[in-house]
Amino acid sequence: MNEPRLKVLIIEDQPINRSILKGILSKDYEPLEAANGKEGLKRLAENPDTAAILLDIVMPVMDGYAFLKALARSSYSSIPTIAVTSSSEAGTEQAILAIGAWDYVTKPYEPLTLLTRLKNVIQRSQFYLLNQMKRLYEYDSLTGIYNRSFFFVKTRELLDAHRDQTFALLHFDINYFQVYNAFWGEDGGDKLLVFLANFFTKEATRYSDCTYGRINADVFCLCIPYDPKDVQRLIDAVDQALAAFNPEYRVSATWGIYVIDDYGQGVDRMFDSVCLAAKECKRRPQTSFVYYEKSFSDKARNDQWVVNESRRALEEGEFVTFFQPQYDLKTLKPAGAEALVRWNHPEKGWISPGDFVPVLEKNGLIGAVDHHVWELVCAHLRDWIDRGYEPFPISVNVSRADVYNPELVSSLKALIKKYNIPANLLKLEITESLYVQNPKIMEQKVSALHEAGFRVLMDDFGSGYSSLNALKDIAFDVLKIDMNFLVNESQEKKSRTILASVIQMASALEIPVVMEGVETKSQVEFLQRLHCDYAQGYYFSKPVPAELYETLLQKKA
Numbered sequence: 001m002n003e004p005r006l007k008v009l010i011i012e013d014q015p016i017n018r019s020i021l022k023g024i025l026s027k028d029y030e031p032l033e034a035a036n037g038k039e040g041l042k043r044l045a046e047n048p049d050t051a052a053i054l055l056d057i058v059m060p061v062m063d064g065y066a067f068l069k070a071l072a073r074s075s076y077s078s079i080p081t082i083a084v085t086s087s088s089e090a091g092t093e094q095a096i097l098a099i100g101a102w103d104y105v106t107k108p109y110e111p112l113t114l115l116t117r118l119k120n121v122i123q124r125s126q127f128y129l130l131n132q133m134k135r136l137y138e139y140d141s142l143t144g145i146y147n148r149s150f151f152f153v154k155t156r157e158l159l160d161a162h163r164d165q166t167f168a169l170l171h172f173d174i175n176y177f178q179v180y181n182a183f184w185g186e187d188g189g190d191k192l193l194v195f196l197a198n199f200f201t202k203e204a205t206r207y208s209d210c211t212y213g214r215i216n217a218d219v220f221c222l223c224i225p226y227d228p229k230d231v232q233r234l235i236d237a238v239d240q241a242l243a244a245f246n247p248e249y250r251v252s253a254t255w256g257i258y259v260i261d262d263y264g265q266g267v268d269r270m271f272d273s274v275c276l277a278a279k280e281c282k283r284r285p286q287t288s289f290v291y292y293e294k295s296f297s298d299k300a301r302n303d304q305w306v307v308n309e310s311r312r313a314l315e316e317g318e319f320v321t322f323f324q325p326q327y328d329l330k331t332l333k334p335a336g337a338e339a340l341v342r343w344n345h346p347e348k349g350w351i352s353p354g355d356f357v358p359v360l361e362k363n364g365l366i367g368a369v370d371h372h373v374w375e376l377v378c379a380h381l382r383d384w385i386d387r388g389y390e391p392f393p394i395s396v397n398v399s400r401a402d403v404y405n406p407e408l409v410s411s412l413k414a415l416i417k418k419y420n421i422p423a424n425l426l427k428l429e430i431t432e433s434l435y436v437q438n439p440k441i442m443e444q445k446v447s448a449l450h451e452a453g454f455r456v457l458m459d460d461f462g463s464g465y466s467s468l469n470a471l472k473d474i475a476f477d478v479l480k481i482d483m484n485f486l487v488n489e490s491q492e493k494k495s496r497t498i499l500a501s502v503i504q505m506a507s508a509l510e511i512p513v514v515m516e517g518v519e520t521k522s523q524v525e526f527l528q529r530l531h532c533d534y535a536q537g538y539y540f541s542k543p544v545p546a547e548l549y550e551t552l553l554q555k556k557a
Contacts (some may be wrong), residue, residue, distance in 0.1 A: 005030040006051035006122065011040035011067065012084070013059040017107075021054060024111045025118075037062030037070065044076050051122050053081040057096065068100040078129065080121035084109075140214040142190060143197030151213030152267040155223045158211050159263050165209075168226035171256035171274040172196075172238070175282075177218035179404050180251065183441065189218075192245065196220060199241050203234060221271065226259055235289055250437050254281045255289035276300050283358050285433065306359040309345070310369070318344050319369055321376045322543035323394070325552060326514060326536040329528050334552045336392040338429070338516075338536060339377045340543045341369060367401040371411065377426065378419040380546055385421065389553040395427035395457055403434055403441070409448045423453030427478070431459045435474060443474050450475065457514070461502070479506050483517040483537065496526065503530045 008025055009032045012018045022031045032047060034040035036059045044050055053071075057064035064083060071077055083096040086107040096104050102121045105114050138150040146154060159167060174180065174192070181189035193214070200212045200220060212222040224230070235255055242251040256278030260270060273292050280299065281290035313319060323337040343351040360366040377394050384391040402408050416423050428449060435442045435458060446456050457478040481502065506513045515527055518537030527535055 007032055007047055007049060008118065009034060009040060009043055009047070009050050009053045011035075011037060011053060011059070011064075012056040014056075017056070020109060021114075024109065024114060028115070029118075036060055037064065037067030040067055041070060041074070044074075044079070048076065050076070050079055052118055052125070053079055054118070055081050055083050055101070057083055057085045064096075065099060072100050078125065080125040082114075082117060082121060140197075143194055143214050145197045145201060146211065146213030148213065148215045151211060151215070151221060152271070154213075155211045155267045158209055158223060159260065159267075162209055163263055166226040167223055167260050168231060169258040169260060169270050169274045170222040170224065170231070170234070171258075171271075171278040172220045172222070173254055173278065174218040175252045175254055176400070176404075179438070179441075180249065182404065183249065183438075184246075192251070193218065195241075195245055196238075199238065203237070215271075221274070231257060231289075239288070248440075252437070253288060254278050256281055256292065257289055258292040279303070279362065282362055303359045303362075306356050307363050307365065310356065310360060310365055313343060313345070314368060314372060316346075318346070319372055320344060320545070321373055321380070322545055323549040324536050324543040325541045325549065326392075326395075326534050327540050329524070329532055329535055334392060334555075335534055336394065336427075337549060338395045338543075339373060339397075341373050341397075342543075361399060361401065364401060366399045367405060370397065370399055370402050373397075374412065374415055374426070378415050378421055381421045381425050382419040384550070384553055389550075391425060391553060393425050393427050393455075395429050397459070398428045398430045400431075400434060403430060403445055408445070409452050412449075412454065413452050424455060427455045427457055429457045429459040429480060430476075432461050439474065446474050446476060476511075478512050478514060480514045480516060483515050483519075483523060500530050503527075503532050507531060 006029050008029045010018050010021045010025075011034045012021065013035050018033050022033070025031045029051075032043055032050065034043045037055075038061050040053070040055070040062075044053075055064045055067060062070070064085075068081065068083075071079070071081065077100075080102040081100065083101040083104040084107065085096065085104060102124070103117050105117060138147065139145065140147045155169075177189065180192065184192075197214060197220070200222065204210050204212055204222075207224055210222065210224045212220065215221050224234075238253060242253065245251070256274045256276070258270060258274035258277055273296075276296040276299075277290045277292035280293075280296050281287065284290065320342050321339045322342050323339055325334050326336045326338065327333065328335040341353060341357070343353075343356055345351050357366065360369055374396050377396055381391050381394065398408070405411075412426070412428075413423075416426060430442070430446075449456055455477040457480050458474075458476045459480045461479045461481050479502075481499070483499075503513050512533040514534040514536065515532050516536045518524060518527065518535040518539050520539060523537075524535065524539060
C-alpha cells in the first residue's frame with residue numbers, strides 16, 4: 001500500500017505558472033492551489049497537514065510579503081515556505097528571507113533545483129518539529145528549564161554516575177502563590193517564575209554536578225551536592241533575590257530538604273520524601289526550611305485522614321463552637337468572648353484544634369470550617385437575643401484563606417442579615433502576620449469590613465517584625481496580645497517592659513488591648529497596673545460550651 005503523498009500548496013496568481021508547478025510536483029507530491037495570499041490562508045485552514053508552500057511574491061489581493069507576515073502570526077507558522085520570484089534586483093532575496101521565507105527559487109523554474117530545495121526545506125522542518133517535540137518532552141515551556149519528568153530522568157543519571165557522593169534534593173515553592181497571582185495577575189506570576197528559573201540556572205553554575213527543574217506551578221526542585229552551609233547559602237540567596245524582585249510585595253518561600261541516603265530508590269520516592277519535608281515546613285511559620293525525617297510519613301497519613309474526615313464532619317455537624325470569656329480588667333466582669341472551634345469525632349472523641357486547624361489551613365479547607373463557626377455564632381447570638389439576653393460581642397477567627405476570599409465581606413453581611421443581628425456583635429480576629437506580609441491587601445480588606453459595620457481585631461500583635469507599620473497604616477479597632485508570647489521566665493523583666501510599652505502606646509492611640517493567655521493572679525494584677533483593658537485565659541475560664549457560657553449572660557440579665 002502506497003503512503004499518502006505530502007501536500008504542497010502553490011500560491012500563484014498566474015494560472016500558467018500554477019500549471020507548470022503542478023506538473024513538476026505531481027510525481028512526488030499532492031499539489032494544492034491558491035490564486036493569492038488570502039486564498040492561500042484559506043487553503044491552509046482546510047489542509048493543516050500541508051508540508052510546504054511555494055509562494056509567488058507579486059500578487060493581487062494579498063501579495064507574498066503580506067502572506068508571510070500573516071503566516072508568522074498563525075498556527076501554521078512552522079510550515080516551510082519557498083518564495084518564488086522573477087526579480088533580479090539586489091536585496092530582494094534578503095528581504096524575502098528576512099520576513100520568514102525558508103528559501104527561494106527564481107523564475108523560470110529549473111525543475112531539479114526546485115525539487116531539491118523543496119525536499120531540503122521539508123526535511124529541515126521535520127527535523128525542527130522533532131526537536132520541538134523533544135524539547136516539549138524535556139523542558140518546561142514557560143521557564144525553559146527541565147520539566148518534572150525530565151528532571152527525574154536527569155537526576156537518576158546524576159545519582160547513578162556519582163554514587164560515592166552525597167546529594168540533597170531541595171523542594172522550593174512560593175508561599176501563597178495564588179494570592180500573588182491574584183494581586184499581580186497571571187503575567188506577573190509568570191514573570192516571577194521565569195525570574196526564579198533564571199536565578200536557579202545561574203546558581204547551577206556553582207556546581208560541577210547538579211540538576212534543577214520546574215515540577216509544576218510554583219514548585220521547583222534541585223539536586224545538588226550536599227553541604228549544609230551551602231544549602232543555607234542558597235536559601236539566603238533566594239530570599240534576597242525575592243526581596244529585590246518586588247519590593248512592594250513580600251514574597252516568602254518554603255524549602256523541604258532531603259539528604260539522599262538510599263540511591264537505590266526511585267527519584268519519585270525521593271521527591272515524595274522532600275515534599276513531606278516542605279509540608280512540615282509550612283506547619284512551622286518561624287522557619288523557611290525543614291529537613292526530612294522519617295516521622296513525617298506518619299504525619300502525612302494523619303493529615304490525609306484529617307482532610308478526608310473533615311468533609312464528612314462538616315456535613316454531620318461535628319465541628320462545634322466553644323466560648324472563652326473575656327473580662328474587663330477594671331471591673332473584673334465579663335465583657336465578651338472568643339469563639340473557638342472544636343471537633344467532636346464519633347470515634348476519636350474531642351480532637352485538639354492544633355491537630356486539625358493547621359492541616360485544614362494548608363489544604364485550603366479551613367474557609368468552610370470558619371464559615372460554619374461564624375454561622376453557629378450568629379445563630380447563638382440570635383437565640384440569646386430572642387430569649388431576652390443582652391449578649392456580649394463575640395469575636396471569631398478569620399483565617400488567611402478567608403481574607404483572600406473576594407466574597408468575605410458579602411458572606412459576613414449575608415450572615416448578619418440572615419440572623420438579624422447587628423454587625424458590632426460579631427468581631428473579627430485577623431492574625432498580625434497577614435498585616436505584615438500583605439499590608440496593601442489588608443488595608444483594603446479592613447476598610448471594606450469597617451464600611452460593613454464590623455470591628456476588626458489584630459490577633460497575635462507583636463509576633464511579627466513590622467507590627468508598628470501595621471499599627472500606623474491600618475485602622476483596626478482592637479489589639480490582641482498573647483501573654484505567653486511576650487512573658488517568659490528567661491527574659492521576664494525585659495518582656496514585661498516591652499509589654500508595658502505596647503499597652504501604653506495603644507492607650508495613647510485609643511486602641512483597646514485584649515491580653516490572652518492570662519493564667520495567674522499576679523499576671524492579672526500586673527496588667528491592671530498597666531491599665532490594660534481586657535483579658536482572657538485560664539485564670540478566668542477555659543473555653544466552654546455554649547450552654548455554660550450562657551450562665552454569664554444570665555448573670556448579666
